[in-house]
Amino acid sequence: MNIIKALYNRNYRIFFVGQGLSIIGTWMQNIAVSWLIYRLTDSALMLGLVAFMGQIPNFVLAPFAGVWIDRWGKRSVLVITQLLSLIQASLLAWLTLGNRMEIEYILSLSLFLGCVNAFDVPARHSISVEMVDSQEERQNAIALNSVTYNMARMLGPLAAGILIPIIGEGYCFLLNVASYFISILSLAGLRLQVNYNDKEHNNMLQHFQEGFSYTFKQLPLRNILVLLGTISLTAMPYTVLLPVFVSQNLGASAGTVGFLMAVSGCGSLIAAFFMASRTEFQGLERLLVVAASVIGIGLICFMLPGGLWFSTVLMFILGVGFLIQVVGSNTLLQCMVDDSMRGRVMSFYTMTLMGVGPIGSLFAGFLASQIGVTYTLAIGGVCSLAGAVFFARDLSVFRVQACPIYVQSGSLSSRDECRF
CATH class of the missing domain: 1.20.1250.20 (MFS general substrate transporter like domains)
Structure with a gap:
């Protein structure tokens, strides 16, 4: 491997x-x-x-x-x-x-x-x-x-x-x-084949509408982005709240924040090598459900009594969960999308991953000032679990509808290779 x-x-x-x-x-x-x-x-x-x-x-x-x-x-x-x-x-x-x-x-x-x-x-x-x-x-x-x-x-x-x-x-x-x-x-220094996207029309709005329709009218692509957007909005702001949690719940300083972020980064790095070792993209949709569930449970567990080492374990787990969620979503989208639409689909992916985060961070900061940081983290965890349930509910339909998309994009040579 x-x-x-x-x-x-x-x-x-x-x-x-x-x-x-x-x-x-x-x-x-x-x-x-x-x-x-x-x-x-x-x-x-x-x-x-x-x-x-x-x-x-x-x-x-x-x-x-x-x-x-x-x-x-x-x-x-x-x-x-x-x-x-x-x-x-x-x-x-x-x-x-x-x-x-x-x-x-x-x-x-x-x-x-x-x-x-x-x-x-x-x-x-x-x-x-x-x-x-x-x-x-x-x-x-x-x-x-x-x-x-x-x-x-x-x-x-x-x-x-x-x-x-x-x-x-x-x-x-x-x-x-x-x-x-x-x-x-x-x-x-790259030696790339030039593929100019020559369209019959040059209307920017029409190009945008094509990309939007291609992305959100297909259930597999839409559900991936909805789940990722839910987690980006409600769960990823945990990094913004971490200094508050460390100060109020652990009684520690900025050095502890850096340590916990480094632990999360180690978890993400290990998960990245795991994802790099995979040779099969089919089945990643199940990993997205697992990752979203792990993120949700991890955030809820911050409500439990525990010291620095318990928080360290949770941060490592969250690092693994977030990396699998992000890379798994990216991989499935890239395997589904046609080359002529790749830029537009990945732009929606970027908006979902990075664009809604600042909005979630502002809301999480406000919520934490009203109800406390642990309850805010727990609400993010509940939303992640709800997203996992929503995504898992359509898994069978996801696989059936993803099959012809894989074939059309060239990721699979025929429907016989699909795993339902």
Whole structure:
């Protein structure tokens, strides 16, 4: 069982390295920006506001970004988004090193980067599976993308924590600029077949309507996104509430928050390697039910009396559950979607995964201030379990309707290969 099968593909290997270094730089910049904001304002509210400004464009722009991605081509979009991200990081470095930085500039640049990421993320998801040959490599590539992300989520903050006291935030931003140069060079080095999506019409609204209809009129695609959206809205905000839980329920400090987040990251990394080792995409729909149930039970268990080590176990379990939910959803969608619709479908996936999160975080913060953090986490857990029940109720119909979609997309050669 080869967990790095997709890396034997030249194009994916170059993309994997370039994007991996870029994501490490991005995480390093995220930590540096957070530290800079707190140093300038001494305000937790401003930290939350900047995070909101950086993520909410995914909800507004991502569904429309898919139209441009399918029309322009994935690599062209990625080169543009990486160039714009490079400019944003360069401005952060210039303003910080020149002692010109103001909180208004950070808010504006965060909003700008959020708009860029609304195009970048779905394009990155789409291109990574189109450059591999077989269905097994495609599934492996999706899981390896998650391995890259979770490795970067650990290495980037670690590098930032070491470098910020030594060289300051501005030079961390410059290092991220360098990582974007590497990413752009890796994109230029790809040998891809040019597939121009030549439509009989050029109406943007019609293209969007086609993508929306294709995505939400098919029960398998719709149910995957509904379940993922439910979890993104109600369960994923647990990371925002973690500092409050640690302070109020464990009586601990920020160091404990970092420790628990690292434990969650370890769980996600192990789950990513598990997903990379799978060679069969059929049956993942059952794993989505299990993952959503595990997330729900894990969040409800925060209501139980227990100390740091009990919370550590729960965070590890949640890391596993969230990773399987996200990667499993991504894999099933990528196996179902036609190449001509891939950008648009993955844009809805990006909106569901990243766009509704800021809304959920704001609501969770308000709810926690009214009823307490443990009850808020428990409500998120109940909603996750309800989503799992809703999804499981239609599993038999899901499999029957998914079969012709798999065949049409080329993931299966005939209906005889379907497993009902």
